Amino acid sequence: MPPRAKSPPPIAPAISAFFAARGWEPFPFQREVWAAQRDGKSGLIHAPTGFGKTYAAFCGLVAADYLPFKGRAGVGMGFVPHSEEPHPPPTSPLKGEEKRAPPLTILWITPLKALAGDSYLSIKEAAAAMRPDWTVGIRTGDTSSAERARQDKRLPTVLLTTPESLALLLNKADWRDRVSALRAVVVDEWHELLGSKRGVLLELCLARLRNAKKPSADPLMTWGMSATLGNLDEAMRVLIGPDAAMPVGNTARQGGGVLISANIKKDIVIDSLIPDTIERFPWAGHLGTQMVKRVVEKIGEAKSTLIFTNTRSQTELWYQALLDAAPELAGQIALHHGSLDKATRDFVEDGIRSGLLRAVVCTSSLDLGVDFRPVEQVLQIGSPKGIARLLQRAGRSGHQPGAKSRVTVVPTHALELVEAAAARKAAMDGRIETRRPLGQLGGAGPARGAWRALDVLSQHLVSCALGGGFDADELRAEVETSASFINLTDEEWQWTLDFVTKGGASLSAYPDFHKVTFDAETKRYVVADRKIAQRHRTNIGTIVSEASISVQFQGGARLGHVEEDFVARLNPGDAFIFAGRVVEFIRVREMTAYVKRATKKRNLVPRWAGGKMPLTTQLADATRALIAEAKNGIYSTPETQCCKPIFELQHRISAVPDEKRWLIETYKDREGWHLFFFPFEGRLVHLGLATLFSYRLAKDEAKTFSISMNDYGFELVSPTEQTLTKETLHQLLDTRNVEADILHGLNAAELAKRQFREIARVAGLIDQGYPGANKSNKQLQMSSGLLFDVFTNYDSANLLLKQAVREVMERQLEATRLQAALLRLRASEVLLKHCERYTPFSFPLMVERLREKLSTEQIEDRVARMVAEIEGEATTSFDLPRKRKT
DNA sequence: GACCTGCTGCGGTTTG
Numbered sequence: 001m002p003p004r005a006k007s008p009p010p011i012a013p014a015i016s017a018f019f020a021a022r023g024w025e026p027f028p029f030q031r032e033v034w035a036a037q038r039d040g041k042s043g044l045i046h047a048p049t050g051f052g053k054t055y056a057a058f059c060g061l062v063a064a065d066y067l068p069f070k071g072r073a074g075v076g077m078g079f080v081p082h083s084e085e086p087h088p089p090p091t092s093p094l095k096g097e098e099k100r101a102p103p104l105t106i107l108w109i110t111p112l113k114a115l116a117g118d119s120y121l122s123i124k125e126a127a128a129a130m131r132p133d134w135t136v137g138i139r140t141g142d143t144s145s146a147e148r149a150r151q152d153k154r155l156p157t158v159l160l161t162t163p164e165s166l167a168l169l170l171n172k173a174d175w176r177d178r179v180s181a182l183r184a185v186v187v188d189e190w191h192e193l194l195g196s197k198r199g200v201l202l203e204l205c206l207a208r209l210r211n212a213k214k215p216s217a218d219p220l221m222t223w224g225m226s227a228t229l230g231n232l233d234e235a236m237r238v239l240i241g242p243d244a245a246m247p248v249g250n251t252a253r254q255g256g257g258v259l260i261s262a263n264i265k266k267d268i269v270i271d272s273l274i275p276d277t278i279e280r281f282p283w284a285g286h287l288g289t290q291m292v293k294r295v296v297e298k299i300g301e302a303k304s305t306l307i308f309t310n311t312r313s314q315t316e317l318w319y320q321a322l323l324d325a326a327p328e329l330a331g332q333i334a335l336h337h338g339s340l341d342k343a344t345r346d347f348v349e350d351g352i353r354s355g356l357l358r359a360v361v362c363t364s365s366l367d368l369g370v371d372f373r374p375v376e377q378v379l380q381i382g383s384p385k386g387i388a389r390l391l392q393r394a395g396r397s398g399h400q401p402g403a404k405s406r407v408t409v410v411p412t413h414a415l416e417l418v419e420a421a422a423a424r425k426a427a428m429d430g431r432i433e434t435r436r437p438l439g440q441l442g443g444a445g446p447a448r449g450a451w452r453a454l455d456v457l458s459q460h461l462v463s464c465a466l467g468g469g470f471d472a473d474e475l476r477a478e479v480e481t482s483a484s485f486i487n488l489t490d491e492e493w494q495w496t497l498d499f500v501t502k503g504g505a506s507l508s509a510y511p512d513f514h515k516v517t518f519d520a521e522t523k524r525y526v527v528a529d530r531k532i533a534q535r536h537r538t539n540i541g542t543i544v545s546e547a548s549i550s551v552q553f554q555g556g557a558r559l560g561h562v563e564e565d566f567v568a569r570l571n572p573g574d575a576f577i578f579a580g581r582v583v584e585f586i587r588v589r590e591m592t593a594y595v596k597r598a599t600k601k602r603n604l605v606p607r608w609a610g611g612k613m614p615l616t617t618q619l620a621d622a623t624r625a626l627i628a629e630a631k632n633g634i635y636s637t638p639e640t641q642c643c644k645p646i647f648e649l650q651h652r653i654s655a656v657p658d659e660k661r662w663l664i665e666t667y668k669d670r671e672g673w674h675l676f677f678f679p680f681e682g683r684l685v686h687l688g689l690a691t692l693f694s695y696r697l698a699k700d701e702a703k704t705f706s707i708s709m710n711d712y713g714f715e716l717v718s719p720t721e722q723t724l725t726k727e728t729l730h731q732l733l734d735t736r737n738v739e740a741d742i743l744h745g746l747n748a749a750e751l752a753k754r755q756f757r758e759i760a761r762v763a764g765l766i767d768q769g770y771p772g773a774n775k776s777n778k779q780l781q782m783s784s785g786l787l788f789d790v791f792t793n794y795d796s797a798n799l800l801l802k803q804a805v806r807e808v809m810e811r812q813l814e815a816t817r818l819q820a821a822l823l824r825l826r827a828s829e830v831l832l833k834h835c836e837r838y839t840p841f842s843f844p845l846m847v848e849r850l851r852e853k854l855s856t857e858q859i860e861d862r863v864a865r866m867v868a869e870i871e872g873e874a875t876t877s878f879d880l881p882r883k884r885k886t
Numbered sequence: 887g888a889c890c891t892g893c894t895g896c897g898g899t900t901t902g
Contacts, residue, residue: 111894111895111896112894112895112896113895113896140896140897141896141897141898145899145900148899148900149900162895162896162897163896164895164896164897165896165897167897168897168898192894192895193895196895198895198896286891286892287889287890287891289889289890310891310892310893311891311892311893312891312892312893313890313891313892314890314891314892316890317889317890337893337894338893338894338895363893363894364893364894365893365894365895367893367894368894368895534898534899537897537898537899538897538898538899539897539898540896540897540898541895541896541897542895542896543894543895543896543897545895545896577890604890605889605890607890607891607892608891608892608893609892610891610892610893610894611892611893611894612891612892612893613892613893851891
């Protein structure tokens with residue numbers, strides 16, 4: 001008989017003692033969490049950070065595992081178990097060894113490696129106090145090979161990992177044995193994964209884990225933790241899978257999910273830095289550096305400040321601007337963004353934690369992750385773009401129960417003041433954005449135009465073939481239990497299976513694409529080729545980044561990375577600002593740009609091609625509502641009050657729209673006929689509308705339009721006469737054939753081709769190369785472009801091609817939102833104004849368009865002239881975005 | 887000497 005492990009201490013007192021020893025309040029909804037976990041249910045916990053969600057979830061699971069499944073009434077913190085009879089301590093399957101830790105019992109998934117490390121410390125501490133027999137470990141890409149080897153022998157009782165590392169774990173042939181004792185999966189920051197392909201990948205892995213449970217075993221619990229979302233119930237359903245469809249209360253096995261939404265009152269203060277005189281405040285621009293003095297003052301008011309910006313280059317510029325304005329801050333401020341070297345970022349993060357740094361200028365790289373207690377205030381430079389986003393950032397300050405979170409929006413142009421006020425109103429009313437699962441549009445459930453991420457499914461099929469092989473029917477049934485693949489059609493399933501086995505219709509001649517083979521003996525799909533297996537494992541995951549070049553001091557430290565295109569335009573001797581310093585470019589060798597400290601003046605800042613986030617629907621709605629107030633002479637916020645002169649001018653020379661009326665301005669000058677439309681629907685929808693309108697206007701007679709857009713509206717300019725009547729407008733707003741017309745108007749093939757790169761990568765059509773030896777962007781784009789052409793010509797039914805078009809429609813044009821916008825505009829009255837000059841609303845659109853076309857000198861002249869024209873009505877300066885001279 | 891537009895995230899190995 002194998003020796004029995006030492007009995008763990010009674011659990012309830014251990015949990016109570018753990019909390020008591022630290023003087024912690026229990027998590028306010030702890031009873032609910034634990035009661036659900038005791039009954040083997042799954043669920044989602046939503047509460048502000050700093051209230052002990054992690055401990056609540058973990059301790060409950062510890063107790064749930066410890067006590068027998070039936071007949072428990074509760075544990076710890078005032079709960080008393082019905083039965084004092086604990087589970088028999090786990091015994092080792094390996095003979096002759098003493099005191100083996102229990103096998104993998106809890107899987108803890110985080111979207112960030114850093115978060116895994118952070119939670120590890122908390123969990124390790126809690127486990128040590130309650131279950132000294134448990135082991136806790138981390139497995140991410142950073143895990144050492146020694147630790148990997150240890151884990152490969154035997155996984156720890158609690159394993160913290162990422163979705164990608166979990167997928168890799170399921171690639172191992174014996175994964176089922178390793179998870180046979182698994183009781184619960186916890187997904188931290190689930191909202192970060194939901195709505196992306198990473199989330200889809202995780203859904204598939206969770207379906208695997210659930211399905212691997214023997215019917216006789218206790219069910220696998222899934223617990224998620226999420227920030228505030230407008231659709232928490234949907235987020236929970238997607239996470240916990242088919243459990244959610246079950247009625248609550250029959251048996252523990254069938255219990256539906258438990259949504260624990262802790263409406264803990266968290267004080268959040270949102271305000272704006274109001275410019276001294278709005279008359280001198282820009283109408284356009286994005287940089288906002290004219291507020292630098294005010295920001296320096298703000299920094300002085302708090303012990304520690306996070307300054308969020310919207311782009312990486314803006315971070316670099318603001319860091320320099322702050323140092324220029326307040327040289328005494330040198331050494332007390334730092335910057336942080338995703339293209340900086342990890343060592344620098346770690347250094348900065350430590351500086352915030354220890355309170356050494358006064359202020360850090362950052363991008364959303366600091367939105368999430370480790371807790372920064374010393375942070376007292378948050379500044380947001382420029383539009384926050386969304387309410388949830390602003391709240392997330394506000395939450396980085398006042399990071400403990402009872403403390404106030406505060407964020408101050410620093411506007412970069414006048415209308416951003418209105419956005420800030422709108423965001424505050426919406427936040428106070430609890431109007432928070434939803435995050436829809438990928439491919440699911442409109443209301444709940446698969447809607448018209450819904451699409452499925454078959455690239456992720458393809459990757460998953462190969463993983464399953466590697467992870468012990470699969471039976472097609474069984475796997476299909478399992479896949480369909482994940483929310484993303486509910487109602488998967490026969491065609492989609494068969495196509496994907498063909499794709500991984502034969503490479504689809506056009507690649508059947510190439511054995512490299514026959515990844516999965518059918519093994520007649522075992523009657524299972526497997527991966528027979530070792531090379532294919534290895535290549536698959538090195539390419540797992542759904543994140544596709546732009547290829548980049550590292551920047552490194554010659555013979556010294558790495559600074560971070562910039563994009564190929566930027567480096568391609570540099571000549572040796574050129575200086576640029578990067579990582580908060582001025583460096584001089586020397587040369588490129590093997591995907592590394594070598595630099596040295598620059599003696600000359602800086603003149604360049606790298607630009608990165610990142611996402612162009614539009615104003616969210618909720619924030620756009622709230623902004624329109626405040627503008628409508630202004631139209632009626634109501635200025636209920638300090639921000640709109642400040643903007644009063646601008647609204648009055650807009651009203652005088654054009655009109656101010658409201659909820660029932662939308663504004664179109666026309667204007668004619670030497671350049672041609674200008675049409676300005678102001679739906680206030682966010683820039684992506686505006687791109688779609690601009691494309692749609694220009695296509696429809698040009699359908700009958702050949703015409704060309706220049707287009708520009710921002711989050712408030714868009715402009716069409718025609719060199720030939722273009723007038724607009726209410727009749728033509730009616731035709732423009734026709735909701736029929738919208739997608740077809742947009743696809744005609746856009747170079748859709750080109751867009752889809754670009755989008756296809758990501759799909760080809762995720763589906764395993766192209767390799768990224770080994771980490772550290774990544775292929776260049778051009779290589780990737782070339783091979784994915786080649787495949788795109790091959791499919792288009794020889795395999796037009798390829799479902800990945802169709803997915804590429806859907807992704808362009810939904811991600812780049814927000815087609816669903818566009819349809820809704822059309823309906824709204826059709827139902828509204830139009831205010832059609834012919835204007836004699838540019839207005840506060842149209843001015844930014846004009847600047848936006850000129851920026852694309854004109855050189856710096858030309859644009860300066862033009863803008864100066866335009867400002868002069870407006871002068872007298874209201875004077876304004878402008879913060880003009882400039883084209884870089886290269 | 888002006889003045890700068892677009893976020894984040896992960897991942898492999900081992901046969902001497």
